[in-house]
Amino acid sequence: MEVHFSPHGGCTDAIVGELGRSERSILVQAYSFTSAPIAEALRSAHQRGVEVAVVLDKSQETEKYSSADFLLHAGIPTQIDRRHAIAHNKVMILDGRTVITGSFNFTKSAEESNAENLLIIRDPAIADLYTQNWMLHAAHSEPYQGKKSSDSGDRGSPGKKNKASSRR
Numbered sequence: 432m433e434v435h436f437s438p439h440g441g442c443t444d445a446i447v448g449e450l451g452r453s454e455r456s457i458l459v460q461a462y463s464f465t466s467a468p469i470a471e472a473l474r475s476a477h478q479r480g481v482e483v484a485v486v487l488d489k490s491q492e493t494e495k496y497s498s499a500d501f502l503l504h505a506g507i508p509t510q511i512d513r514r515h516a517i518a519h520n521k522v523m524i525l526d527g528r529t530v531i532t533g534s535f536n537f538t539k540s541a542e543e544s545n546a547e548n549l550l551i552i553r554d555p556a557i558a559d560l561y562t563q564n565w566m567l568h569a570a571h572s573e574p575y576q577g578k579k580s581s582d583s584g585d586r587g588s589p590g591k592k593n594k595a596s597s598r599r
């Protein structure tokens with residue numbers, strides 16, 4: 432077991448290091464994911480043949496700095512979990528052996544500005560429980576389709592709004 436604290440406690444470096452050593456699989460659940468170095472580490476793992484899959488909170492469809500598009504363009508299966516008020520997990524499961532979790536979101540502000548904690552748990556039995564939970568959420572998630580504008584089209588137009596209300 433390994434523990435890191437932020438700000439500036441090496442959480443991002445620790446995660447990037449673990450991802451770099453993964454050999455087989457990386458499962459990710461993230462609430463907010465904007466960290467460029469972590470996204471890059473996932474892409475390079477994917478490129479060397481590690482099976483990578485990501486489930487994100489629905490906020491990441493509109494979050495301006497979300498890494499979702501980067502992951503999508505890297506060819507990493509990326510899904511959105513809409514089933515919850517917020518999908519607040521911050522979890523990575525590596526090779527079915529290691530779990531990375533804690534309050535630490537995969538973001539720049541978690542690294543640089545916030546008080547956060549991160550645990551790296553090397554225990555296949557714990558990893559198995561987290562994998563089962565990841566599967567449960569992945570099963571009711573939907574493929575990420577690319578970024579949505581936060582003010583989606585029609586809502587601002589009075590004409591369309593009238594039309595919509597007259598229909599009721």
Ligand SMILES: [Zn+2]
Pocket residue numbers: 512514515518567568569571
């Ligand atoms: Zn879920």
